Amino acid sequence: MIIDCHGHYTTAPAALEAWRKRQIAGITHPAQKPSVSELRISDDELRESIESNQLRLMRERGLDLTIFSPRASFMAHHIGDFQVSSTWAAICNELCHRVSQLFPDNFIGAAMLPQSPGVDPASCVAEIERCVEEYGFVAINLNPDPSGGHWREPPLTDRHWYPIYEKMVEYDIPAMIHVSTSCNACFHATGAHYINADTTAFMQCLTGDLFADFPTLKFVIPHGGGAVPYHWGRYRGLAQELKKPLLQEHLLNNIFFDTCVYHQPGIDLLTKVIPVDNILFASEMIGAVRGIDPETGHHYDDTKRYIDAAGIEPEARYKIYEGNARRVYPRLDAALKARGR
Amino acid sequence: MIIDCHGHYTTAPAALEAWRKRQIAGITHPAQKPSVSELRISDDELRESIESNQLRLMRERGLDLTIFSPRASFMAHHIGDFQVSSTWAAICNELCHRVSQLFPDNFIGAAMLPQSPGVDPASCVAEIERCVEEYGFVAINLNPDPSGGHWREPPLTDRHWYPIYEKMVEYDIPAMIHVSTSCNACFHATGAHYINADTTAFMQCLTGDLFADFPTLKFVIPHGGGAVPYHWGRYRGLAQELKKPLLQEHLLNNIFFDTCVYHQPGIDLLTKVIPVDNILFASEMIGAVRGIDPETGHHYDDTKRYIDAAGIEPEARYKIYEGNARRVYPRLDAALKARGR
Secondary structure, eight states: OOEEEEEEEETOOOOHHHHHHHHHHHHHOOOOOGGGGOOOOOHHHHHHHHHTTHHHHHHHOOOOOOEEEEEEHHTTSSSSSSHHHHHHHHHHHHHHHHHHHTTTEEEEEEEEOOOTSSOGGGGHHHHHHIIIITTOOOEEEEOOOOOOOOSSSSTTTTTHHHHHHHHHHHHHHOOOOOOOOOOSSSSSSIIIHHHHHHHHHHHHHHSSSSHHHHOOEEEEEEEEGTTTTTTTHHHHHHHHTTTTOHHHTTTTTTEEEEOOOOOOHHHHHHHHHHHHHGGGGGOOSSSSSBBTTTTTBBBBHHHHHHHTTTTOOOOHHHHHIIIHHHHHHHHHHHHHHHHTT | OOEEEEEEEOOOOHHHHHHHHHHHHHHHOOOOOGGGGOOOOOHHHHHHHHHTTTHHHHHHHHHOOOEEEOOOHOOOOOOOOSSHHHHHHHHHHHHHHHHHHSSSSTEEOOOOOOOTTTGGGGGGGHHHHHHHHOOOOEEEOHHHHOTTOOOOOOOTTTTGGGHHHHHHHTTOOOOOOOOOOOOOOOOOOOIHHHHHHHHHHHHHHSSSSSSHHHOOOOOOOOOOGTTTTTTTHHHHHHHHTOOOOOHHHHHHTTTTOOOOOHHHHHHHHHHHHOOGGGOOOOOOOOOSSSSSTTSSBBTTTTTHHHHHSSSSOOOHHHHHIHHHHHHHHHHHHHHHHHHEE
């Protein structure tokens, strides 16, 4: 079985974006604010948006199941206040839930949180509860920078974030550490902000001792861990300078990297440097890089090809494709077992 | 000959830091502001600080010449105003000049700029002129984020920066794109801010068309190019999405990566993915990662070992160690030739 732990609903029907635009307009012109019930997307529209896109590619590539969350760049937690984020998150999560109901063999949900800059993360707990208990979601996406590229919240190791971690531990769900779009002109969203955030989150964990407080907390760092595996020697050396334990002991019981690295040499490095138990298969398809690589004739984001060509032993490949995901996402494992998989 | 294009004066005598502390105190308490003449460091002190540190390690490792600039983390352009940065840059550059005079076979200068948040970069031109014309410096370090982790200046492709580029082109000197310390608690300086800045700078260049305006402008992206080589497929794919030319044509006549990547698999990836003409040997020694790697028994930052072990052809190795530096830093080449090297 091949589980893709990183998929977003980037292909939602256009009505969703139209509603969001009206919601944003409603921030300054309350008369234009739409009600939630004004957004109507039929099951057929959902089915079509998935069958002709993600599911088509999953079938072509031989992927079985995607952990599916709302479109990351559309979370835009910096827009509006908590109420705006809360309404928007609820809508987006519900759509992912409906997709998972329509295609229960192929999709299972991960929640976007109603984060808002400067707002206590405890405000997100109700949405986590709803998504896990009512929707059967198996993970959350946590945005370490709801300001959208200004980085005004404390580091992830700060007690500020503990209400979310307490809920994660209670439910035994991991968080993918995933920013949204950038409203800072310095940072291209998917080319700089995403990758920087991955590197930043890892280094925050390295300097802190968060996992002493939460030994079972689990973070998935997407996009192949940002710059981290490429600079693994630097991070081992910095941990040493900071008198931290070896990274294996200090971080690798709790931090996992996905395989959203879009060329063979990157995946080769990832699988060589990072212990196999810490690598989770993912493609972030359909996402930032949709084209076909002229050097290979295949989609850049067809990451299964790179894994298959990386010369990995079958047991290790099983872990990357399935075993690790079942371990890191226990609720996914339970849901699969309940369906006899 | 082996040229290290990335060394900072991290081992300056303690009097320098003491003077800087008084300068910083003088921002709020002008009575404490020291005069420049109060900083006295003898040639013997300079000699000792270099001979027992950088030069000792250069000899041990077989490195001939270091392009030497003021300590990056101490630039701290976010502290004080232009006048503070200007005085501080002048002092730091002069010390590097004196080192290069004391050890003319082993060190040649690169300038720190007197940048200050929100101040027109044209204000840096006089210091560039002084360093090139009086000191014989061969490059500058350009900080894309003088705010120290808040990223409030425009991207490097903005006309904001053109006065510096015009001077660089006139003198035919490259800029290493190098941030300073971070005053944003989210970013560890050497573990996140440095690497993020490298990635960010590259992506700014990718989205823009700066090198159409300045075809001979050259940027060196340090720390192995941040996350860029590891995600080279992503960047190729993003250039494609953005309808840019191939990276080779769009950026690689103007952008170069150093080899400050502190483990063998990272250097293997760098030398495999990035054309050899775009790789410059560097160690950033003595810098952020000073320890000995328990996995190899050698210093993490002894990057020559990784290059030597990377299975590179002799001609390519010559380019990385010497040839590319002579091409990217024409004033270095001229200075070497003037000394019969």
